[in-house]
Amino acid sequence: MIEYIPLTIALAAFIPKAQESDRKKLDTIFRNIGFGMKDQYPVLINTDKQDHYTSYIYRKPLGLMNNEKLEHIIGHSLSKPVHVSGKRDMEVRVYHIGNMPRWDYEDIPEQDEGKWIVPIGKSLDGMEWHDFDKTPHMTIAGTTRFGKTVMLKNIMTYLIERNPDDVEFYILDFKGRLEFNPYRDLKQVRMIAGNADDAKVMLKMVWEEIQEQMSYFLENKLNNITKTPIRKRTFIITDEGGSLAPKKSHTDKQKKTFSYCTEMLEEICRVAGALGYRNIFATQYPTADSLPKHIKMNSDAKISFRLPTGYASEVAIDEYGAEELECPGRAIYKTHDRVTVQVPMLEDEDMEERLKGWELSVAEREEVSERRTNLDDLE
Numbered sequence: 053m054i055e056y057i058p059l060t061i062a063l064a065a066f067i068p069k070a071q072e073s074d075r076k077k078l079d080t081i082f083r084n085i086g087f088g089m090k091d092q093y094p095v096l097i098n099t100d101k102q103d104h105y106t107s108y109i110y111r112k113p114l115g116l117m118n119n120e121k122l123e124h125i126i127g128h129s130l131s132k133p134v135h136v137s138g139k140r141d142m143e144v145r146v147y148h149i150g151n152m153p154r155w156d157y158e159d160i161p162e163q164d165e166g167k168w169i170v171p172i173g174k175s176l177d178g179m180e181w182h183d184f185d186k187t188p189h190m191t192i193a194g195t196t197r198f199g200k201t202v203m204l205k206n207i208m209t210y211l212i213e214r215n216p217d218d219v220e221f222y223i224l225d226f227k228g229r230l231e232f233n234p235y236r237d238l239k240q241v242r243m244i245a246g247n248a249d250d251a252k253v254m255l256k257m258v259w260e261e262i263q264e265q266m267s268y269f270l271e272n273k274l275n276n277i278t279k280t281p282i283r284k285r286t287f288i289i290t291d292e293g294g295s296l297a298p299k300k301s302h303t304d305k306q307k308k309t310f311s312y313c314t315e316m317l318e319e320i321c322r323v324a325g326a327l328g329y330r331n332i333f334a335t336q337y338p339t340a341d342s343l344p345k346h347i348k349m350n351s352d353a354k355i356s357f358r359l360p361t362g363y364a365s366e367v368a369i370d371e372y373g374a375e376e377l378e379c380p381g382r383a384i385y386k387t388h389d390r391v392t393v394q395v396p397m398l399e400d401e402d403m404e405e406r407l408k409g410w411e412l413s414v415a416e417r418e419e420v421s422e423r424r425t426n427l428d429d430l431e
């Protein structure tokens with residue numbers, strides 16, 4: 053006589069121990085947090101074991117929506133990186149390896165997908181890239197010493213190496229120009245401002261250029277640079293944007309300058325993406341003041357390194373998680389989707405070595421410094 057064995061028990065016999073306990077824990081988590089409808093909870097319909105992860109596919113009760121915090125709760129409860137996706141059939145991907153090792157810029161793989169695509173980092177699923185022609189503006193948050201500036205330098209180096217004749221940069225380096233000063237003589241660097249007064253002059257100049265570009269687009273019935281043969285793209289990079297947040301100790305004049313710069317950056321994000329301007333705004337402490345609302349709203353790519361609290365993470369990427377990133381270079385890259393990556397490491401010396409071929413000659417430098425002096429007329 054054939055004895056009847058319930059399907060779940062039969063399946064369990066073939067599930068290795070670690071997976072079995074993850075699977076059991078998932079069921080317990082759903083029940084404990086009430087992720088179900090009435091007395092129905094997601095039912096496991098498939099398991100798929102890959103090298104780096106195991107996918108658990110659940111059929112959810114009709115009408116049950118994924119909760120934004122679900123991934124966070126599961127990851128936390130299993131102490132493993134997880135990714136939750138899908139609608140009626142929900143995939144809970146549980147990664148086997150808890151750490152992604154540090155890796156270097158020189159190991160970035162080749163890509164031929166597009167001129168304005170830059171590497172973000174390696175996730176457990178492979179390389180993540182960002183396309184500035186599809187998503188023009190980006191914010192980067194992260195507490196001190198966790199990798200914001202390295203990320204900015206990766207982006208800058210990669211863009212110059214791939215588009216030396218077509219890319220240009222305006223840099224607001226509120227660390228007193230210290231971070232980007234070594235690159236001031238590159239032909240792609242139009243100007244570096246080290247304080248808010250210089251930034252104001254610089255942004256005025258950028259704004260005038262934008263107005264000219266706007267008139268040209270209107271006259272020629274153009275609506276997006278990506279649909280034109282225009283090859284130039286202009287990046288405005290702000291390192292430590294929190295410096296533009298007004299404090300009580302600031303004078304009225306300083307506050308006015310800060311608010312001018314902030315409004316200009318907001319306007320650039322609002323209107324200049326289609327004209328070929330890309331804004332990258334990095335800040336240590338994301339708050340309503342240090343990450344201005346319109347910059348955030350118009351930046352569809354958000355990157356966050358470690359942050360001190362879940363609240364700061366919510367400000368930076370609209371959800372928890374950045375408070376749990378363990379090490380420098382580990383970041384959450386959020387567009388319509390969210391992925392955790394390890395950003396490639398680029399040492400300053402390596403960057404200087406890679407870019408030194410594009411330093412201006414002495415004669416060219418004089419011409420540039422004249423152009424910079426003439427900026428005073430704009431004040």
Ligand SMILES: Nc1ncnc2c1ncn2[C@@H]1O[C@H](COP(=O)(O)OP(=O)(O)OP(=O)(O)O)[C@@H](O)[C@H]1O
Nearest residue numbers: 154195196197198199200201202380381395396397
């Ligand atoms: N992608 C990375 N991989 C490995 N280590 C990294 C990475 N990024 C940064 N680090 C380490 O962290 C240090 C600080 O990085 P970085 O200067 O980018 O920090 P930051 O977030 O800009 O800090 P601050 O706001 O204080 O300037 C680097 O010198 C390096 O040792």
